[in-house]
Amino acid sequence: MSKATSIFSAENLDAIRRHLESVGFVSVLHWHLHGARHPTPLAFSDFEAFEGYMKDYAKAGDAIDVWPFPTDNGERIAKGKIPEHDGSILQGGAY
Secondary structure, X not given: OOOOOEOOOHHXXXXXXXXXXXXXXXXXXXXXXXXXXXXXXXXXXXXXXXXXXXXXXXXXXXXXXXXXXXXXXXXOOEEEEOOOOOOOOOOXXXX
């Protein structure tokens, strides 16, 4: 099993920011650790809106997948989990 990384890592955030600045859109799946529900599909055209959503709605342990839009499932831009308050990343989970 590979170790999960933070969606807030510099590498992930830089990749998302670069894509939004050069292309303009990303497609996001927000997988909720708690709540027993399907992932929330989202789209963003602005890095600050993406970052604001993550800070306001994503909880520790949630998983985030980011693709270019229009979506090409083979070319994911970033993948990571929301870290705990201490910066640790929950390993495992349903996803």
